[in-house]
Amino acid sequence: MRDANSFDDFYRSTSARTLRYGRAVAGDSGEAQDLVQEAYARAWRQWGRLAAHPAPEAWLRLVISRLASDRWRRLRGWRLAASRTGPPDDVGPPGEDTVLLVGALRQLPARHRQALALHYLFDMPVEEIAREAGVPTGTVKSWLSRGRARLAELLPGLAAEELEVDDVA
């Protein structure tokens, strides 16, 4: 039996940072809203089991990561459903820094975007990112290092010392 109250509490307490993660992984803000809602919808459908999951938020991020890399197959249904409830609230355009970062992130491999998002948005240490991604810590260090090196190419002005791997360990 699914407990709506516990799901609603989980949603309220996690959805803001989950949406940030979706934005950093998917790039486009509308797409991030779509896939985050889709991930929570799937969470609700499995809430009977997921409520007892040791790390439901990590489960959500995994779903979001997969949806983000498979979005054409899976997300249009949610857009269709969402469109029937009217347009989202008007919000102002994103700031210049966001536009710059999102534009650069779109040119990174998905794995690099995910690792960078977990590091910069969640302050996760490398070991924890590695656990969540199911890869060795060296791989995560490589993703972060290469991701930031690529961002440095795409975003002139990032200092060279920011590319040291050690500062993310």
Next chain:
Amino acid sequence: MSRELSRLYRALAADTDARALPAPGLLRQRADRRVRNRVTLGALATAALVAGTAVGAQVLLGGAETPPGPPAGTATAAPSAPPTSGPPAPSPSSSPSTTAPSRTAGGPTASARPTAATPTSIPDRAFFALPAANDTGTGNEFVPGPVLPELCGARPGEARVAVRRARTLPFKLAGAAADAVPDGSYRQSVTVYRPGRAGDVLRELRQAVRNCPRQAVPDAPGVTATQRLLDGARYGEESVLFEIRTPYRDVNGEPVGGEEVHLVRAVRVGDVVTVLWEQGWEGSSTDRAQFEADSRRAAEAIERWLS
């Protein structure tokens, strides 16, 4: 820590926080409605498959067009069930298709000669239009990306491309409820090849499928996809049909029994090849009758454009 990147990510977080998500109750309501729709459609698709197996493709098409009944009342009893789309009905033939003869009896194959005027651009009308009964209302999107599934790294015909456009197009089966999610999604490309080379491209495609009966699925350790050529109706001047089978996986990527089967068809008309790749929707497999109807529409659109 990278101060500059930290600042950029903070800006992204602040911008994102301004964008609202729906209230949790509304989200749950939508999620449950989608499950009900899918359960209903899945039952219909299964019924249509049984009918089609018994008496042929025409009945299968008719079954799929049967209006849906009321939503199943047991949706919340099976919240974690995998998508219930019916199994596909691809041709069971195991023999590979062969190059079809030219439609004009006695005439040379178009692959051996360029058409009188090889197009240099591709208009929207080269792409088929869905009938109203199959239109999800979302339209199509012309976006970059692969136009064929992975085939062990082969890139059939890529060196011969002159110009290409490709789109993504969700569709629904006739009779689906108005607020149902789509039943599948097409990736359709139209490619103009260098004069006289399109026939070679289809030969390369057939060979690529033959050479790749099994392959690992990217990002899914231990999961294997199988590919094989299928016999099937001929469209355009020649066509190639193949299927891709993968184990059905839940959202966590774990196999949970059953298979997803998707069909891909390449149709050549002169120097032009259109590829219709049915990619499914949340684990659904290709509906054969719908795929045949849309293959015909795709071929006819190319023929009309070039005539």
